[in-house]
Amino acid sequence: MIALKxxxxxxxxxxxxxxxxxxxxxxxxxxxxxxxxxxxxxEIANDRKLGNCMACHVMPDIESPGNIxxxxxxxxxxxxxxxxxRAQIWDATVANPDSSMPPFGKHGILTExxxxxxxxxxxxx
Amino acid sequence: xxKIIMLTAALVMVLGLTxxxxxxxxxxxxxxxxxxxxxxxxxxxxxxxxxxxxxxxDPVSRESWEAIEEFPPYEMAISQGEKMWNTPFANGKTYRDxxxxxxxxxxKYPYWDxxxxxxxxxxxAINECRExxxxxPLKYKKGPIADILSYLRYQSRGQLTKVExxxxxxxxxxAYEKGKxxxxxxxxxxxxxxxxxxxQNPGNLLRSDILSPALGxxxxxxxxxxxxxxxxxxxxxxxxxxKQVRAKPFKVQGEEYRNLEYFLTYMQNGxxxxxxxxxx
Numbered sequence: 001m002i003a004l005k006x007x008x009x010x011x012x013x014x015x016x017x018x019x020x021x022x023x024x025x026x027x028x029x030x031x032x033x034x035x036x037x038x039x040x041x042x043e044i045a046n047d048r049k050l051g052n053c054m055a056c057h058v059m060p061d062i063e064s065p066g067n068i069x070x071x072x073x074x075x076x077x078x079x080x081x082x083x084x085x086r087a088q089i090w091d092a093t094v095a096n097p098d099s100s101m102p103p104f105g106k107h108g109i110l111t112e113x114x115x116x117x118x119x120x121x122x123x124x125x
Numbered sequence: 126x127x128k129i130i131m132l133t134a135a136l137v138m139v140l141g142l143t144x145x146x147x148x149x150x151x152x153x154x155x156x157x158x159x160x161x162x163x164x165x166x167x168x169x170x171x172x173x174x175x176x177x178x179x180x181x182x183d184p185v186s187r188e189s190w191e192a193i194e195e196f197p198p199y200e201m202a203i204s205q206g207e208k209m210w211n212t213p214f215a216n217g218k219t220y221r222d223x224x225x226x227x228x229x230x231x232x233k234y235p236y237w238d239x240x241x242x243x244x245x246x247x248x249x250a251i252n253e254c255r256e257x258x259x260x261x262p263l264k265y266k267k268g269p270i271a272d273i274l275s276y277l278r279y280q281s282r283g284q285l286t287k288v289e290x291x292x293x294x295x296x297x298x299x300a301y302e303k304g305k306x307x308x309x310x311x312x313x314x315x316x317x318x319x320x321x322x323x324x325q326n327p328g329n330l331l332r333s334d335i336l337s338p339a340l341g342x343x344x345x346x347x348x349x350x351x352x353x354x355x356x357x358x359x360x361x362x363x364x365x366x367x368k369q370v371r372a373k374p375f376k377v378q379g380e381e382y383r384n385l386e387y388f389l390t391y392m393q394n395g396x397x398x399x400x401x402x403x404x405x
Contacts, residue, residue, distance in 0.1 A: 055332045066330040093316070100321040107314045 036113070041121030044114050051110065051118055056101065060125065069101060075125050086119050152290050152301055152391060159392045163340035166327070175341035176399045182328055183335050190403065198349040199275055199401040202356050206276025209269065214258040220273075223254035228277050231398055232284030235387050237297040244300050244383040248274060248358060252378075265377040266361040271347045275356060278347070278400035286344060286398065288391040304388025307381060313372030322366075334405075343390045345402030356401060359386060 045051035046062065054062040058071035079085035088095060090105030104110045110118065150158075164172060170181050180187040210228055213219050224230050234247040248270055252262040263270040290297050308319045322331065323339035330336075346359040360382045364374035375381040 064330075064333040066332045068326050068329045068331060098325070100317065100325055102315040102317070107316060109314055 036116030036118065036120035038117070038120040038124050041114075041117035041119065044110065045118050045121055050114065051104070053118075053122075072122055072125050075122055079123075082119070082123060085123060086115070089115060089119060089122070152298070155305070156392055156394060160340060160395075162324075163327070163338045167338065173397065175338060176344040176396050178341060178345065178402070178404060179335050179337040181341070182338065186335070186405065190405075193403050197401075198403055199347075199356055202272045202275035202347075202349075202401065203279045204276075205269075205272035206274065206279075209273045210276055214255070214260050216258050218258050220251070220254055223250070223257065228280040229284070231278045231281035231400070232287060235288065235383065235390055237289070237291055237294065237300065237387070239291065239294050239297070242296050243380070244387040246378065246383055246386055247277065248360070249378050249383070265358060266364070267353075267355055267357045271356040271358055274347045274358065275401040278398060281398050282400070284398050286390060286393045286396050288387065288394055290391065300384045301388050301391060303381075304384035304386070307385045308388060313367065313370035315370040315372075317370040319366065339389070339392070341393060341396055343386070343393050344396050344398050345400045347400060348402045348404050350404050352405065 045053045045059070048055075053059060053072065054065040056066045056068035058065045058067065058073075075085060079088075088101075091103040092099040092101035093103060102109055104118075105112075105115050160172070163175060164170075167175075167182055174181040177187075177190075180190045210220050221227055231247060234250065235244050237243075238245045248263075248265055251270065251273060252265075256262055263273075290301050292298075311318045311321070319339070322336050323342070326336045327338035328335065343359060346362070347356050348362070349356045358377070360377035363382050363385060364377060367374040
C-alpha cells in the first residue's frame with residue numbers, strides 16, 4: 001500500500017515536472033497548446049487497450065457497449081467549456097470521488113497527445 | 126437510480142470509510158448492511174439465489190447456464206478429487222488423517238487460527254496436510270488443488286457459510302478489517318476497487334459482461350469458467366480481477382488474499398455452499 005502510494009506520488013511528480021517543462025518551453029502556453037486530431041481520437045477511444053471508452057459508454061459505431069457511464073452524445077451542449085470535458089477525462093474522481101471511470105491523464109493511461117485526440121473526438125459527438 | 130446512488134454512498138461510507146477509525150462499525154453491522162443492500166437493489170431475487178452469481182440477476186444467460194449445469198463441466202474434477210482423497214500418501218497416511226471429519230468440511234473454512242494469528246483457508250490446510258506427510262505442495266490456482274477442492278466442496282454442498290470472528294482475539298478483527306480495506310481500496314493504473322465493480326455496478330454492463338453482485342461471491346468456488354476452459358480457485362479469480370485493472374496481483378494464499386477471503390466470506394454468512402460452480 002505504502003509502496004503503491006509512493007509509486008503513484010512518483011508518477012504524479014514526474015507528470016508535474018513534465019508539465020512544468022512544457023509550460024517553460026518558449027512560445028507554448030495554454031492558448032496554443034497542441035490540439036488533437038478527432039480521427040486519431042476515435043481510434044484511441046475505441047481501442048480496447050487505450051481508451052476502451054465503450055466498456056462503459058454508449059458511443060457511435062460500437063456494438064454491445066457497456067452502460068456504467070452515460071451515453072457520450074451531445075457533448076458540446078453538456079460541456080460548453082472544453083477544459084471541463086478535458087478535466088473529466090484527465091481525472092473523473094475530482095468531480096466525483098466515487099467515480100468508477102479511470103483517470104486517463106493522471107495515471108498516464110493515455111499520453112497528452114492521445115488525450116487531446118480523444119478530447120477532440122468526444123467533443124465532436 | 127437516485128436511490129441506488131444513495132444506497133451505494135451509504136454502503137461505501139459505512140463499509141468503506143469507517144475503517145479509517147472514526148466510527149468503527151462492527152462486522153455484524155457491516156454484514157447486515159451488505160446483505161440488505163443487495164436485496165434492496167435486486168428486490169425480485171430471493172436471497173438464496175445470490176449464490177448463483179450473475180445468473181441470479183440475468184434471466185437470459187441463466188437459461189444456457191442451467192443447460193450447462195445438466196452436464197456439469199466440473200464432474201471430472203470431483204471424481205479426480207475423490208481419488209486423491211482416497212489415495213494414501215507415500216507414508217501410508219491419507220488426507221483423512223489430517224481431516225478426521227472429512228470430506229464434508231468446507232463450511233469450517235476460512236477460520237481464524239488464534240495460535241498462529243492468521244486466517245486459514247481450505248487450500249492452505251490441504252497443502253499443510255500434504256507437507257506434514259512429506260508430499261510436495263500443490264500449486265494454488267488450478268490443477269490438482271482444484272480437483273480436491275471440487276470434491277470437498279461438493280461433499281459440503283448445503284452447509285451454510287458461517288465464518289466467525291472470535292471476539293476474544295483483536296487480531297482476528299484486525300485481519301477482517303484489512304480484508305475490508307483491501308476490498309474498498311483503489312488500485313492499479315485503472316484505479317478500481319473491488320467495490321467499484323461489484324458494489325457500485327452489479328447489474329450494469331462492463332462492455333458485454335453483466336457485473337455480478339458480490340453477495341454470494343464465495344459460495345461456489347472452485348469454479349469452471351468457460352473463459353479459462355478449466356477449473357480455478359477463488360484466489361485465481363482475485364488475481365484475475367486485480368490484473369484486469371493493471372494492478373500487480375498479490376501472492377495466492379498470501380496474507381492479503383487470505384484476509385480478503387476472510388472478509389468476503391464473512392459477508393456471505395448464512396448463504397449455502399454450492400461449489401463447485403460453472404460460470405462464463
